[in-house]
Amino acid sequence: MEAITAAGGAGLTKWQAAALSAVAGWVWAASFFGLTRRARALAQPWVTRRVLAETPSILRFQMMHHKLLDSFFSVLSCVVSVPFYTGFLPLLFWSGHSKLARQMTLLMAFCDYLGNSVKDAVSAPRPSSPPVRRVTATEDEKENAMEYGLPSSHALNTVCLMGYMLHYVLTYGPHDNVMVATGLSLALLFVMLVGVGRIYLGMHSLTDVIAGICFGGVILAFWLVVHNYVDAFVVSGKNVTTFWASLSLLLCFAYPKPEFPTPSFEYHTAFNGVAFGIVYGIQQTYFHFHNPDVPLIFSPQLPFIAFVGRVLVGIPTILVVKFCSKALSKWLLPVMCNTLGIPIVSSCYVPALKASDKSKDKSDAKQAGYLQKVFSLFPQKAYDVDTGIRFVQYASLAWSVVDLVPAIFTHLNL
Structure with a gap:
């Protein structure tokens, strides 16, 4: 095609x-x-x-x-x-x-x-x-x-x-x-x-x-x-x-x-x-x-004890990735949106961006950004940056489950 x-x-x-x-x-x-x-x-x-x-x-x-x-x-x-x-x-x-x-x-x-x-x-x-x-x-x-x-x-x-x-x-x-x-x-x-x-x-x-x-x-x-x-x-x-x-x-x-x-x-x-x-x-x-x-659990290549080792290594790793990605996105996404002129508010993650009359005025002042014309096609005036933060942290967690953690398993021969 x-x-x-x-x-x-x-x-x-x-x-x-x-x-x-x-x-x-x-x-x-x-x-x-x-x-x-x-x-x-x-x-x-x-x-x-x-x-x-x-x-x-x-x-x-x-x-x-x-x-x-x-x-x-x-x-x-x-x-x-x-x-x-x-x-x-x-x-x-x-x-x-x-x-x-x-x-x-x-x-x-x-x-x-x-x-x-x-x-x-x-x-x-x-x-x-x-x-x-x-x-x-x-x-x-x-x-x-x-x-x-x-x-x-x-x-x-x-x-x-x-x-x-x-x-x-x-x-x-x-x-x-x-x-x-x-x-x-x-x-x-x-x-x-x-x-x-x-x-x-x-x-x-x-x-x-x-x-x-x-x-x-x-x-x-x-x-x-x-x-x-x-x-x-x-x-x-x-x-x-x-x-x-x-x-x-x-x-x-x-x-x-x-x-x-x-x-x-x-x-x-x-x-x-x-x-x-x-x-x-x-x-x-x-x-x-x-x-x-790939070997399945209970096979000679992946005995149960090795699977337990994977769990003990994997669970803390994905939780750390989720925590770090959340902290990074809470700092980075507002900066990116402000730079691109996308009007944003925050319902809980970023206290400085919580919706108020003052923040709405600031958002309206940012509408000259060149991406604003694109985002104005959608039915909101200001976007909740918490949605992006939540998306990034869970996407990072899922990526670590199938990419980062298996790589660690390979390195540790688990």
């Missing part, structure tokens, strides 16, 4: 340029025609009525509450939460199952983007507490409670990730009809328990959970069609880094504005950065650390 030259001299193929143009066009159209507001006006009243109508049923279901059930469903929610997968996926990379790990990472980023986009577009409430008893045993659950309700992210992610793991095991491992039936039954049981747990904990209504399962099924079906093409592009495609960096930037804008601020966009930004870091790192090191010939 012929390459065309994009702005800045980066060569993009026709389909890449068309895809990026489509996303940029969607951002403009959604802003110009108020598509989020129109969709919310149609969906939010119906969902809100359903949540209110289901409140008595939730209260009756919660009458069976018990400390053991509270603990069981709280632990189950942690097992399928974003922080759990954030810790689990690096271990999957370092165990030699790189293809499964990168596919699950990209799938999770895809799920997080679509699920949170729908949440913030609809802006439908969770079951009211009180009267519903809401159990938030961890800080992660307390942050989840600040998001909107429909669809249930836990249900959506569980369907996609359990479904993809089952597909991967049955595709690449030995199996018979009994194993297929057992695997499918366990996956369905796990999804059902997660869904029941979200209602029991007072985090979601039945409508939220059903929507999460349905969205998850559609996303999983789509991913099973395209995942081999995505993986082939990531490991051996053309202009992968340029395309993915451009797509990551556009996805920061191709996100609906919620009725009231929630942490959902922060989660999207983090996984957007993780996806880019994984893609960039795999591009650089695929033939060294991530090809099909």
Whole structure:
């Protein structure tokens, strides 16, 4: 396929340029025609009525509450939460199952983007507490409670990730009809328990959970069609880094504005950065650390004790990289934006840039920058630099998982 030259001299193929143009066009159209507001006006009243109508049923279901059930469903929610997968996926990379790990990472980023986009577009409430008893045993659950309700992210992610793991095991491992039936039954049981747990904990209504399962099924079906093409592009495609960096930037804008601020966009930004870091790192090191010939855990080349050594070395390393990249980006990004004339504010990371009338006046004074004409096409006047800082730190963390840390393993013969 012929390459065309994009702005800045980066060569993009026709389909890449068309895809990026489509996303940029969607951002403009959604802003110009108020598509989020129109969709919310149609969906939010119906969902809100359903949540209110289901409140008595939730209260009756919660009458069976018990400390053991509270603990069981709280632990189950942690097992399928974003922080759990954030810790689990690096271990999957370092165990030699790189293809499964990168596919699950990209799938999770895809799920997080679509699920949170729908949440913030609809802006439908969770079951009211009180009267519903809401159990938030961890800080992660307390942050989840600040998001909107429909669809249930836990249900959506569980369907996609359990479904993809089952597909991967049955595709690449030995199996018979009994194993297929057992695997499918366990996956369905796990999804059902997660869904029941979200209602029991007072985090979601039945409508939220059903929507999460349905969205998850559609996303999983789509991913099973395209995942081999995505993986082939990531490991051996053309202009992968340029395309993915451009797509990551556009996805920061191709996100609906919620009725009231929630942490959902922060989660999207983090996984957007993780996806880019994984893609960039795999591009650089695929033939060294991530090809099909790398040793798997429990093999003679990678015994369990060596894997434990990898974990003890790898976890501190990626945390140090995340800390350092955050500190560097907090200093560097504001300087770059000011130099280029991009108006910025900060919601938490950079106290000197916190939004105020004074800072807005300063931002307006900087609008003469030559990039301002480009950024004025997007629906904000001043940009939250925290988004860039968050993106950089998680992209750096993900890059270190697949590039820096495996290089250290090689040096240490782990």
